[in-house]
Amino acid sequence: MGKEKAYKKMVEAVEDGDTDKLLETIKEVIDEADPEDLDPLEIIQIGMMPGLRHVGELFGEGEVFLPEMLMAAETFQEGMKIIEPRLTEAGKELEKTGTVVFGSVLTDIHEIGKNIVITLMKTHGFEVIDLGANVSPTTFVEKAEAANADVIAMSALMTTTMTYQKDVIDYLKEKGLRDKYIVLVGGGPVNEEWAEQIGADGSSESAVGAVDIAEKLIANRKGGK
Ligand code: B12
Structure with missing residues (x-):
């Protein structure tokens, strides 16, 4: 799919609170990447955080409500469960x-x-x-x-x-x-x-x-x- 397209899809998934779509896309990014080049922090910062930020802005403007913000947050946290172990591995030694x-x-x-x-x-x-x-x-x-x-x-x-x-x-x-x-x-x-x-x-x-x-x-x- 290409990383940029995947990140765009992930941002949308966070915004929509669509956990299945987020997890599927993260897995695709991980599978497609050369393990040496895989940057878990980039996945969080470019592929997920903008989605949450956008929902927060919309909430501030009264365009979405608490349940939507909650769903986006839950989706984000489900994504973190896959990414986190890949980040922490590096710190063990x-x-x-x-x-x-x-x-x-x-x-x-x-x-x-x-x-x-x-x-x-x-x-x-x-x-x-x-x-x-x-x-x-x-x-x-x-x-x-x-x-x-x-x-x-x-x-x-x-x-x-x-x-x-x-x-x-x-x-x-x-x-x-x-x-x-x-x-x-x-x-x-x-x-x-x-x-x-x-x-x-x-x-x-x-x-x-x-x-x-x-x-x-x-x-x-x-x-x-
Ligand atoms: C997700 C979210 C929620 C989720 C939280 C889920 C959870 N378990 O964390 C839920 C839906 C539960 C929620 C609830 C509420 N929320 Co809220 N929420 C957000 C949202 C959309 C995103 C926050 C987030 O996770 N950002 C992503 C992370 C990665 O960014 P971050 O936290 O800033 O952290 C980064 C840096 O700041 C830094 N950092 C963070 N901590 C630390 C600590 C140290 C020491 C250092 C050095 C750095 C550092 O590093 C991080 C990584 O880059 C924001 C919008 C926004 N713009 O922030 C609103 C927002 C913070 N929420 C807001 C509000 C009003 C609420 C509620 C009061 C809504 C309500 N009516 O009930 C409740 C508050 C409940 C409470 N008592 O705390 C407002 C706050 C407005 C204000 N007064 O300032 C915001 C700004 C939305 C808005 N535009 O109105 N929320």
Whole structure:
């Protein structure tokens, strides 16, 4: 079928919440590709994410409703089940880069982006403890302490929930633990400016960027900078 055509079909499948069509097309892309050239991240970023983004825009404009958004999200997640093992395989033999506790903040149930970042972190040797969604500031901190984590990473997808990222940082300060952890923030409405404003150590709008920044900040700490 050709990759471009397949990706277009996959984007449509996510938009329509057509899981069978998505899975079938992903399998075709995988079967047709030279195993050396197969790029699972490209399948996610070009073949799937634009579909979800489009449904989100339509929802924002009142053109589609919650059930459609839910179906698109479910279809996306079914696709991830096939792609994820192909991504994580690469990370197994790596030396451990660091430990991350990762969650979506309080009252936020969006997890797709968080899960992609987690998968990619694992492929780069991070040990990641997934706290799931709707995670309270106390839970973030308790779990980080228990795991002796290097990084606390928080995802927030809504303008109404991103303030909980600040609450976690404030809670760390209150406990005298702020400097113990590298704090990363991300998710739809989050940008560098917000990260700086709330006193986070970094943010990124992409999964690859998230891994990069985590690696750099950990290396800086280990180097004593
Ligand atoms: C899928 C989806 C859902 C699904 C979520 C399923 C799930 N299990 O995750 C469902 C249908 C359940 C849902 C529900 C709701 N949603 Co919704 N949803 C979306 C949608 C379409 C896509 C989100 C997504 O998965 N994107 C794809 C991923 C890959 O992108 P991402 O999350 O941004 O992650 C990337 C980066 O941000 C970054 N990243 C992410 N996390 C982190 C963390 C760190 C540390 C770093 C460094 C980087 C990083 O890396 C990722 C990979 O590139 C968005 C639209 C949009 N434009 O985002 C709306 C959207 C976020 N939802 C919205 C709304 C309003 C809701 C609801 C309130 C709807 C309702 N009336 O009930 C509920 C909220 C429930 C709640 N309490 O949380 C609004 C939010 C508006 C706002 N206030 O800001 C949006 C923007 C839609 C819109 N245009 O109105 N939603």
